[in-house]
Amino acid sequence: MTPKTKIQKEVARLSATLRPISDAQIEWAYKHCIEHIAYRTKNGTITCSDCGHVWHSKSTLADTLCGCRCPICGAELKVEETRKRTRHQTRYFCVITSRKDFQVIRVAQVRYESRKGEPMKFYCTEVVQRWIAQDGKVTDMALLRGFTFCYCDVWALDSNMEVRPYNSLYDEVVAWSDVYPRMSILPQLKRNGFKGNFHGVSPVRLFKALLSDPRMETLMKAGEIEEMKYFLSNPVTADNLWASYLIAKRHHYKINNIGMWCDYLNMLKNLDKDIRNPKNICPNDFIKAHDRVNRLIDAKREKARAERERQYEIERREREQQRLLKEKENEDKFIALKSKFFGLVIADNELTIKVLESIDEYYEEGRKQDICVFGAGYYRKENTLILSARIDGEIIETVEVDLRTLKVVQCHGKYNKDTEYHDRIINLVNSNAKLIRKRMTA
Numbered sequence: 001m002t003p004k005t006k007i008q009k010e011v012a013r014l015s016a017t018l019r020p021i022s023d024a025q026i027e028w029a030y031k032h033c034i035e036h037i038a039y040r041t042k043n044g045t046i047t048c049s050d051c052g053h054v055w056h057s058k059s060t061l062a063d064t065l066c067g068c069r070c071p072i073c074g075a076e077l078k079v080e081e082t083r084k085r086t087r088h089q090t091r092y093f094c095v096i097t098s099r100k101d102f103q104v105i106r107v108a109q110v111r112y113e114s115r116k117g118e119p120m121k122f123y124c125t126e127v128v129q130r131w132i133a134q135d136g137k138v139t140d141m142a143l144l145r146g147f148t149f150c151y152c153d154v155w156a157l158d159s160n161m162e163v164r165p166y167n168s169l170y171d172e173v174v175a176w177s178d179v180y181p182r183m184s185i186l187p188q189l190k191r192n193g194f195k196g197n198f199h200g201v202s203p204v205r206l207f208k209a210l211l212s213d214p215r216m217e218t219l220m221k222a223g224e225i226e227e228m229k230y231f232l233s234n235p236v237t238a239d240n241l242w243a244s245y246l247i248a249k250r251h252h253y254k255i256n257n258i259g260m261w262c263d264y265l266n267m268l269k270n271l272d273k274d275i276r277n278p279k280n281i282c283p284n285d286f287i288k289a290h291d292r293v294n295r296l297i298d299a300k301r302e303k304a305r306a307e308r309e310r311q312y313e314i315e316r317r318e319r320e321q322q323r324l325l326k327e328k329e330n331e332d333k334f335i336a337l338k339s340k341f342f343g344l345v346i347a348d349n350e351l352t353i354k355v356l357e358s359i360d361e362y363y364e365e366g367r368k369q370d371i372c373v374f375g376a377g378y379y380r381k382e383n384t385l386i387l388s389a390r391i392d393g394e395i396i397e398t399v400e401v402d403l404r405t406l407k408v409v410q411c412h413g414k415y416n417k418d419t420e421y422h423d424r425i426i427n428l429v430n431s432n433a434k435l436i437r438k439r440m441t442a
């Protein structure tokens, strides 16, 4: 990628002035970053992975647990009883240097290929440069990432070191890296508290933080390393609790476990307690206070749950009440509309045609006959009278009479089908319309 911004152009220009990774640095990486193996067979033959020298050792495998030294090349070797004949490994190391106003982290990949009995082949290639400006902003130079290459090699090793957009792989290789001990550090980083120790934090992360976050500078200078590491990894907590942390420090409060203390403060906050009040945040017996608020949180949660259940029960009862009221209302309405017809029976020598006398009877009629007399709410209809034509209590057809004309408008058997009694029922009801009219005028 062609450098575009002013800072990218500056980084590309300065990068060209860096000397290649030096022989001394490569020598260091060879010694420190890769495993040097003594291949040992069961009968005690040992082969040096570095120079390929073979010798016989009378010592047992247990004797050589701490390693051995090659009598020819002098390499310190890790003894492995193995039948394997080859080995390869890829590692990364960082060279930390500075150029003008930039702190530079150069990452080189080292690879070795060892074949039993031959001198080890060793390669070193610089793959990434991370240029950290004085405001903590990072510009990255890197080789092209390869996708089609051998699994251990994520770089296109013959590509150019160029300014490239950020890729999380750059963070990863720095994090995996050993750091070459001789470093050149920007004066500003030294002023901000860096004394050469990364305390297990990745160099890029630590430098960025020290250059751009005054809180990390404060912690570094005060030697509060655990606190610094914790706040670095928990930036949201750092934002939320930094003021409280400063108050605790002002009261010379000793925090033994920063993670636990921050949890404690978050719990206090959850309980709506003032986390700027030293009385709350600097308890004499921290463990006791921590456990107490923890229990309070549990109790709060339990209370909220109980309250939700109570509320649900209230609502359930209200709904049930509403339902019963509605039912009662329907029933009352039905009685007002239809009770004057109760007891009305039209019959011949076989059929008995009776008025349905409750909403339950509508429900039963509908259910037994598979018709919608209940579902469609016929019991609510003002100008309609529903009768059930039966023989020996068995429902034959269900009849609807229009109370305005006193004529049958519907008459159906099970599944809305007509039975052999269909016409006979209609005629019987129509010819007895006077019985219905009598009830209406009564």
Ligand SMILES: [Zn+2]
Pocket: 048, 049, 050, 051, 052, 053, 070, 071, 072, 073, 074, 075
């Ligand atoms: Zn050797």
